[in-house]
Amino acid sequence: MQTAVKLEHLSCHFGSVRAVDDVSLEIYAGEFFSMLGPSGSGKTTCLRLIGGFEAPSHGRIVLFGQDASKLPPYARDVNTVFQDYALFPHMNVRDNVAYALMVRGIGRAERYRRAEEMLELVKLAGFGDRRPSQLSGGQRQRVALARALINRPKLLLLDEPLGALDLKLREEMQIELKALQRQLGITFVYVTHDQGEALSMSDRVAVFNQGKIEQLDSPKGLYEYPKTEFVARFVGSANVLEGRQIGQKEGKYALRPERICIRPGSEKGPNRLVGELLDIHYLGAQVRYEVRVDGQRITAIASSDEIGLGIGSPVTLSWELSALRPLEEGVRSAEE
Ligand code: ATP
Numbered sequence: 001m002q003t004a005v006k007l008e009h010l011s012c013h014f015g016s017v018r019a020v021d022d023v024s025l026e027i028y029a030g031e032f033f034s035m036l037g038p039s040g041s042g043k044t045t046c047l048r049l050i051g052g053f054e055a056p057s058h059g060r061i062v063l064f065g066q067d068a069s070k071l072p073p074y075a076r077d078v079n080t081v082f083q084d085y086a087l088f089p090h091m092n093v094r095d096n097v098a099y100a101l102m103v104r105g106i107g108r109a110e111r112y113r114r115a116e117e118m119l120e121l122v123k124l125a126g127f128g129d130r131r132p133s134q135l136s137g138g139q140r141q142r143v144a145l146a147r148a149l150i151n152r153p154k155l156l157l158l159d160e161p162l163g164a165l166d167l168k169l170r171e172e173m174q175i176e177l178k179a180l181q182r183q184l185g186i187t188f189v190y191v192t193h194d195q196g197e198a199l200s201m202s203d204r205v206a207v208f209n210q211g212k213i214e215q216l217d218s219p220k221g222l223y224e225y226p227k228t229e230f231v232a233r234f235v236g237s238a239n240v241l242e243g244r245q246i247g248q249k250e251g252k253y254a255l256r257p258e259r260i261c262i263r264p265g266s267e268k269g270p271n272r273l274v275g276e277l278l279d280i281h282y283l284g285a286q287v288r289y290e291v292r293v294d295g296q297r298i299t300a301i302a303s304s305d306e307i308g309l310g311i312g313s314p315v316t317l318s319w320e321l322s323a324l325r326p327l328e329e330g331v332r333s334a335e336e
Pocket of ligand 1: 014017018019020037038039040041042043044045046193
Protein backbone atom coordinates (compact mmCIF):
# COMPACT_ATOMS: atom_id res chain seq x y z
CA MET A 1 0.00 0.00 0.00
CA GLN A 2 1.36 3.44 -0.91
CA THR A 3 1.82 5.87 1.94
CA ALA A 4 0.20 9.28 1.39
CA VAL A 5 1.25 10.97 4.63
CA LYS A 6 3.99 10.02 7.03
CA LEU A 7 4.48 12.01 10.21
CA GLU A 8 7.73 11.31 12.04
CA HIS A 9 7.99 12.50 15.65
CA LEU A 10 6.08 15.62 14.71
CA SER A 11 5.72 18.37 17.32
CA CYS A 12 4.34 21.89 17.21
CA HIS A 13 4.72 24.11 20.25
CA PHE A 14 3.15 27.54 20.83
CA GLY A 15 5.14 28.93 23.76
CA SER A 16 4.67 26.42 26.53
CA VAL A 17 1.65 24.75 24.83
CA ARG A 18 2.52 21.48 23.16
CA ALA A 19 -0.31 21.55 20.61
CA VAL A 20 1.14 18.52 18.82
CA ASP A 21 3.53 16.44 20.87
CA ASP A 22 5.71 13.80 19.21
CA VAL A 23 3.13 12.38 16.81
CA SER A 24 4.12 9.61 14.41
CA LEU A 25 1.67 8.00 12.00
CA GLU A 26 1.16 6.78 8.46
CA ILE A 27 -1.88 7.46 6.29
CA TYR A 28 -2.28 5.22 3.25
CA ALA A 29 -3.18 6.44 -0.23
CA GLY A 30 -6.93 6.22 -0.85
CA GLU A 31 -7.73 6.08 2.82
CA PHE A 32 -10.46 8.01 4.65
CA PHE A 33 -8.51 8.89 7.78
CA SER A 34 -9.95 10.85 10.70
CA MET A 35 -8.36 12.75 13.53
CA LEU A 36 -10.76 12.70 16.43
CA GLY A 37 -10.47 14.41 19.79
CA PRO A 38 -11.96 16.98 22.15
CA SER A 39 -11.45 20.70 21.69
CA GLY A 40 -7.80 21.68 22.16
CA SER A 41 -6.41 18.16 21.68
CA GLY A 42 -4.23 19.22 18.74
CA LYS A 43 -6.02 17.71 15.76
CA THR A 44 -6.45 20.99 13.84
CA THR A 45 -2.81 21.92 14.40
CA CYS A 46 -1.81 18.50 13.10
CA LEU A 47 -3.91 19.04 9.97
CA ARG A 48 -2.43 22.52 9.50
CA LEU A 49 1.06 21.04 9.74
CA ILE A 50 0.22 18.58 6.96
CA GLY A 51 -1.18 21.42 4.83
CA GLY A 52 1.86 23.62 5.47
CA PHE A 53 -0.06 26.37 7.31
CA GLU A 54 1.97 25.76 10.45
CA ALA A 55 5.67 24.94 10.78
CA PRO A 56 6.78 22.00 12.91
CA SER A 57 8.92 22.63 16.00
CA HIS A 58 10.41 19.16 15.54
CA GLY A 59 9.93 16.17 13.29
CA ARG A 60 9.26 15.50 9.65
CA ILE A 61 6.27 15.44 7.27
CA VAL A 62 6.59 13.15 4.28
CA LEU A 63 3.94 13.41 1.55
CA PHE A 64 3.86 10.66 -1.07
CA GLY A 65 7.47 9.77 -0.33
CA GLN A 66 8.80 13.37 -0.46
CA ASP A 67 9.97 15.36 2.53
CA ALA A 68 7.49 18.25 2.61
CA SER A 69 8.43 19.63 6.04
CA LYS A 70 9.71 22.91 4.59
CA LEU A 71 7.47 23.27 1.52
CA PRO A 72 4.94 26.13 1.45
CA PRO A 73 1.24 25.11 1.16
CA TYR A 74 0.99 25.82 -2.59
CA ALA A 75 3.91 23.52 -3.34
CA ARG A 76 2.19 20.53 -1.71
CA ASP A 77 -0.25 18.40 -3.70
CA VAL A 78 -2.84 19.10 -1.02
CA ASN A 79 -6.06 21.09 -0.75
CA THR A 80 -7.99 22.04 2.35
CA VAL A 81 -11.68 22.51 3.10
CA PHE A 82 -12.19 24.73 6.12
CA GLN A 83 -15.19 24.79 8.42
CA ASP A 84 -16.14 28.35 7.41
CA TYR A 85 -15.87 27.36 3.69
CA ALA A 86 -13.77 30.48 2.87
CA LEU A 87 -15.66 31.16 -0.39
CA PHE A 88 -15.14 34.46 -2.21
CA PRO A 89 -18.39 36.38 -1.64
CA HIS A 90 -18.03 38.64 -4.70
CA MET A 91 -17.62 35.74 -7.12
CA ASN A 92 -20.38 33.49 -8.37
CA VAL A 93 -20.32 29.77 -7.66
CA ARG A 94 -18.76 28.87 -11.02
CA ASP A 95 -15.84 31.26 -10.55
CA ASN A 96 -15.35 30.14 -6.97
CA VAL A 97 -15.10 26.53 -8.09
CA ALA A 98 -12.84 27.36 -11.06
CA TYR A 99 -10.55 29.63 -9.04
CA ALA A 100 -7.61 27.20 -8.74
CA LEU A 101 -7.63 26.73 -12.52
CA MET A 102 -7.69 30.47 -13.16
CA VAL A 103 -4.63 30.93 -10.93
CA ARG A 104 -2.88 28.32 -13.04
CA GLY A 105 -3.71 30.24 -16.20
CA ILE A 106 -6.12 27.71 -17.70
CA GLY A 107 -8.44 29.23 -20.33
CA ARG A 108 -12.01 30.23 -19.60
CA ALA A 109 -13.78 27.56 -21.69
CA GLU A 110 -11.78 24.73 -20.13
CA ARG A 111 -12.17 26.24 -16.64
CA TYR A 112 -15.91 26.46 -16.91
CA ARG A 113 -16.25 23.01 -18.42
CA ARG A 114 -14.41 21.50 -15.47
CA ALA A 115 -16.26 23.67 -12.95
CA GLU A 116 -19.55 22.39 -14.39
CA GLU A 117 -18.27 18.82 -14.04
CA MET A 118 -17.40 19.44 -10.39
CA LEU A 119 -20.76 21.08 -9.69
CA GLU A 120 -22.46 18.01 -11.09
CA LEU A 121 -20.30 15.79 -8.90
CA VAL A 122 -21.42 17.63 -5.75
CA LYS A 123 -25.04 17.78 -6.98
CA LEU A 124 -25.12 21.52 -7.69
CA ALA A 125 -25.53 21.50 -11.46
CA GLY A 126 -27.31 24.71 -12.50
CA PHE A 127 -26.13 26.74 -9.49
CA GLY A 128 -23.10 28.27 -11.25
CA ASP A 129 -24.52 31.80 -11.56
CA ARG A 130 -25.49 32.23 -7.92
CA ARG A 131 -23.49 34.07 -5.31
CA PRO A 132 -22.48 32.21 -2.13
CA SER A 133 -24.94 34.42 -0.18
CA GLN A 134 -27.78 32.91 -2.23
CA LEU A 135 -27.02 29.37 -1.08
CA SER A 136 -27.90 27.32 1.99
CA GLY A 137 -25.19 26.17 4.39
CA GLY A 138 -25.13 22.68 2.91
CA GLN A 139 -24.87 24.07 -0.63
CA ARG A 140 -22.01 26.36 0.36
CA GLN A 141 -20.25 23.37 1.85
CA ARG A 142 -20.62 21.55 -1.45
CA VAL A 143 -19.18 24.52 -3.36
CA ALA A 144 -16.18 24.53 -1.00
CA LEU A 145 -15.73 20.84 -1.70
CA ALA A 146 -16.02 21.27 -5.48
CA ARG A 147 -13.48 24.09 -5.32
CA ALA A 148 -11.04 21.95 -3.36
CA LEU A 149 -11.42 19.00 -5.73
CA ILE A 150 -11.22 20.75 -9.11
CA ASN A 151 -7.46 20.42 -9.47
CA ARG A 152 -7.64 16.78 -8.39
CA PRO A 153 -5.31 16.96 -5.38
CA LYS A 154 -3.85 13.68 -4.19
CA LEU A 155 -4.73 14.63 -0.67
CA LEU A 156 -7.70 16.54 0.72
CA LEU A 157 -7.63 17.93 4.25
CA LEU A 158 -11.00 18.64 5.84
CA ASP A 159 -11.27 20.61 9.08
CA GLU A 160 -14.67 20.02 10.70
CA PRO A 161 -16.29 20.66 7.31
CA LEU A 162 -19.79 19.78 8.50
CA GLY A 163 -19.60 21.63 11.81
CA ALA A 164 -21.95 24.44 10.80
CA LEU A 165 -24.71 22.20 9.46
CA ASP A 166 -27.79 20.95 11.28
CA LEU A 167 -27.91 17.30 12.28
CA LYS A 168 -30.00 15.99 9.38
CA LEU A 169 -27.95 17.76 6.72
CA ARG A 170 -24.81 16.70 8.50
CA GLU A 171 -25.81 13.06 8.30
CA GLU A 172 -26.71 13.38 4.62
CA MET A 173 -23.40 15.06 3.86
CA GLN A 174 -21.50 12.33 5.76
CA ILE A 175 -22.91 9.73 3.39
CA GLU A 176 -22.19 11.91 0.34
CA LEU A 177 -18.65 12.72 1.42
CA LYS A 178 -17.82 9.09 1.97
CA ALA A 179 -19.32 8.13 -1.42
CA LEU A 180 -17.41 10.93 -3.13
CA GLN A 181 -14.15 9.88 -1.51
CA ARG A 182 -14.66 6.29 -2.69
CA GLN A 183 -15.55 7.39 -6.19
CA LEU A 184 -12.51 9.69 -6.57
CA GLY A 185 -10.02 7.54 -4.65
CA ILE A 186 -8.44 10.68 -3.12
CA THR A 187 -6.91 10.38 0.36
CA PHE A 188 -9.08 12.28 2.86
CA VAL A 189 -7.77 13.46 6.22
CA TYR A 190 -10.73 14.57 8.25
CA VAL A 191 -10.73 16.46 11.55
CA THR A 192 -13.73 16.16 13.84
CA HIS A 193 -14.68 16.14 17.52
CA ASP A 194 -17.79 14.08 16.72
CA GLN A 195 -17.11 10.42 17.41
CA GLY A 196 -20.19 9.23 15.51
CA GLU A 197 -19.02 11.09 12.43
CA ALA A 198 -15.50 9.65 12.66
CA LEU A 199 -16.75 6.10 13.21
CA SER A 200 -19.28 6.15 10.39
CA MET A 201 -17.04 7.52 7.64
CA SER A 202 -13.46 6.49 8.32
CA ASP A 203 -11.26 3.57 7.40
CA ARG A 204 -9.08 4.42 10.40
CA VAL A 205 -9.23 6.97 13.19
CA ALA A 206 -6.50 8.55 15.33
CA VAL A 207 -7.83 9.62 18.72
CA PHE A 208 -6.02 12.72 20.00
CA ASN A 209 -5.59 13.68 23.64
CA GLN A 210 -3.40 16.57 24.77
CA GLY A 211 -1.36 16.69 21.58
CA LYS A 212 -0.69 12.95 21.45
CA ILE A 213 -2.35 10.01 19.77
CA GLU A 214 -4.04 7.90 22.38
CA GLN A 215 -5.09 5.17 19.93
CA LEU A 216 -5.02 4.64 16.17
CA ASP A 217 -7.39 1.98 14.97
CA SER A 218 -10.30 1.02 12.74
CA PRO A 219 -13.70 2.33 13.94
CA LYS A 220 -14.59 -1.17 15.10
CA GLY A 221 -11.26 -1.60 16.86
CA LEU A 222 -11.74 1.67 18.74
CA TYR A 223 -15.25 0.85 19.75
CA GLU A 224 -14.77 -2.80 20.65
CA TYR A 225 -11.25 -2.62 22.06
CA PRO A 226 -10.55 0.81 23.50
CA LYS A 227 -7.03 0.75 24.92
CA THR A 228 -7.35 3.50 27.50
CA GLU A 229 -9.96 5.05 29.77
CA PHE A 230 -9.90 8.22 27.68
CA VAL A 231 -10.74 6.39 24.44
CA ALA A 232 -13.34 4.19 26.14
CA ARG A 233 -15.18 7.24 27.46
CA PHE A 234 -14.71 9.50 24.43
CA VAL A 235 -15.72 6.91 21.83
CA GLY A 236 -19.15 5.53 22.67
CA SER A 237 -19.25 6.74 26.31
CA ALA A 238 -18.26 3.43 27.92
CA ASN A 239 -18.51 2.87 31.65
CA VAL A 240 -15.18 2.41 33.37
CA LEU A 241 -15.18 -0.05 36.26
CA GLU A 242 -12.37 -0.53 38.70
CA GLY A 243 -11.82 -3.88 40.28
CA ARG A 244 -10.34 -7.29 39.95
CA GLN A 245 -11.41 -10.04 37.61
CA ILE A 246 -11.03 -13.53 39.02
CA GLY A 247 -7.41 -14.67 38.55
CA GLN A 248 -6.27 -11.22 37.34
CA LYS A 249 -4.60 -8.13 38.76
CA GLU A 250 -6.52 -5.12 39.98
CA GLY A 251 -7.32 -2.85 37.06
CA LYS A 252 -9.73 -0.73 35.08
CA TYR A 253 -12.20 -2.17 32.61
CA ALA A 254 -14.41 -0.62 29.94
CA LEU A 255 -18.00 -1.82 29.78
CA ARG A 256 -20.28 -0.58 27.00
CA PRO A 257 -23.75 0.57 28.13
CA GLU A 258 -25.43 -1.71 25.59
CA ARG A 259 -23.59 -4.78 26.92
CA ILE A 260 -25.26 -4.36 30.31
CA CYS A 261 -28.49 -6.16 31.11
CA ILE A 262 -30.70 -4.29 33.58
CA ARG A 263 -33.39 -5.95 35.71
CA PRO A 264 -35.52 -4.89 38.65
CA GLY A 265 -34.49 -6.10 42.11
CA SER A 266 -31.24 -6.74 43.98
CA GLU A 267 -29.52 -9.98 43.04
CA LYS A 268 -25.91 -10.02 44.16
CA GLY A 269 -23.41 -12.31 42.43
CA PRO A 270 -20.36 -12.44 40.13
CA ASN A 271 -20.41 -10.07 37.09
CA ARG A 272 -23.22 -8.18 38.71
CA LEU A 273 -23.76 -4.91 40.47
CA VAL A 274 -26.74 -3.76 42.45
CA GLY A 275 -27.71 -0.11 42.40
CA GLU A 276 -30.45 2.47 42.42
CA LEU A 277 -32.10 3.73 39.26
CA LEU A 278 -31.44 7.48 39.00
CA ASP A 279 -32.91 8.41 35.65
CA ILE A 280 -34.47 7.10 32.45
CA HIS A 281 -33.96 8.75 29.06
CA TYR A 282 -36.16 7.72 26.20
CA LEU A 283 -34.08 7.83 23.00
CA GLY A 284 -36.58 6.42 20.52
CA ALA A 285 -35.23 3.03 19.45
CA GLN A 286 -33.46 2.64 22.79
CA VAL A 287 -33.77 3.61 26.43
CA ARG A 288 -30.84 4.84 28.52
CA TYR A 289 -30.78 4.10 32.24
CA GLU A 290 -28.59 5.96 34.72
CA VAL A 291 -27.83 3.87 37.77
CA ARG A 292 -25.94 4.73 40.96
CA VAL A 293 -23.72 1.95 42.29
CA ASP A 294 -21.62 2.73 45.38
CA GLY A 295 -21.44 6.42 44.48
CA GLN A 296 -20.50 5.72 40.84
CA ARG A 297 -22.80 6.49 37.94
CA ILE A 298 -23.23 3.66 35.45
CA THR A 299 -25.13 3.89 32.18
CA ALA A 300 -27.02 1.00 30.65
CA ILE A 301 -28.81 1.03 27.29
CA ALA A 302 -31.64 -1.36 26.50
CA SER A 303 -33.73 -1.73 23.40
CA SER A 304 -37.08 -0.99 24.99
CA ASP A 305 -38.69 0.16 28.22
CA GLU A 306 -40.77 -2.93 28.82
CA ILE A 307 -39.06 -3.82 32.07
CA GLY A 308 -41.15 -1.11 33.72
CA LEU A 309 -38.56 0.26 36.14
CA GLY A 310 -39.33 3.16 38.44
CA ILE A 311 -36.88 5.89 39.39
CA GLY A 312 -35.43 5.26 42.85
CA SER A 313 -36.04 1.50 42.68
CA PRO A 314 -33.29 -1.12 43.14
CA VAL A 315 -31.87 -2.65 39.95
CA THR A 316 -29.40 -5.37 39.10
CA LEU A 317 -26.85 -4.86 36.34
CA SER A 318 -25.23 -7.91 34.79
CA TRP A 319 -22.96 -8.64 31.83
CA GLU A 320 -21.04 -11.42 30.12
CA LEU A 321 -17.45 -11.72 31.24
CA SER A 322 -16.27 -11.12 27.67
CA ALA A 323 -17.90 -7.66 27.70
CA LEU A 324 -15.22 -6.34 30.08
CA ARG A 325 -12.26 -4.84 28.22
CA PRO A 326 -9.09 -4.32 30.24
CA LEU A 327 -7.67 -0.79 29.92
CA GLU A 328 -4.07 0.45 29.91
CA GLU A 329 -2.73 3.72 31.29
CA GLY A 330 -3.40 6.73 29.03
CA VAL A 331 -0.77 8.93 27.39
CA ARG A 332 -0.56 11.52 30.13
CA SER A 333 -1.69 9.67 33.22
CA ALA A 334 1.90 8.88 34.22
CA GLU A 335 2.72 12.60 34.43
CA GLU A 336 -0.46 13.69 36.19
P1 ATP B 1 -10.74 22.45 18.28
O1 ATP B 1 -11.61 21.27 18.01
O2 ATP B 1 -11.26 23.33 19.35
O3 ATP B 1 -10.33 23.18 17.04
P2 ATP B 1 -8.18 21.06 18.28
O4 ATP B 1 -8.13 19.69 18.84
O5 ATP B 1 -8.23 21.17 16.83
O6 ATP B 1 -9.37 21.86 18.95
P3 ATP B 1 -5.91 22.79 18.18
O7 ATP B 1 -6.65 23.89 17.51
O8 ATP B 1 -4.95 22.03 17.38
O9 ATP B 1 -6.91 21.79 18.89
O10 ATP B 1 -5.16 23.40 19.46
C1 ATP B 1 -4.31 22.65 20.29
C2 ATP B 1 -3.72 23.57 21.36
O11 ATP B 1 -2.85 24.51 20.77
C3 ATP B 1 -4.77 24.37 22.11
O12 ATP B 1 -4.38 24.46 23.46
C4 ATP B 1 -4.70 25.73 21.43
O13 ATP B 1 -5.09 26.75 22.31
C5 ATP B 1 -3.24 25.84 21.05
N1 ATP B 1 -3.04 26.64 19.83
C6 ATP B 1 -3.47 26.36 18.59
N2 ATP B 1 -3.09 27.28 17.69
C7 ATP B 1 -2.37 28.20 18.39
C8 ATP B 1 -1.70 29.41 18.04
N3 ATP B 1 -1.65 29.86 16.77
N4 ATP B 1 -1.09 30.10 19.03
C9 ATP B 1 -1.09 29.65 20.30
N5 ATP B 1 -1.72 28.52 20.70
C10 ATP B 1 -2.35 27.80 19.76
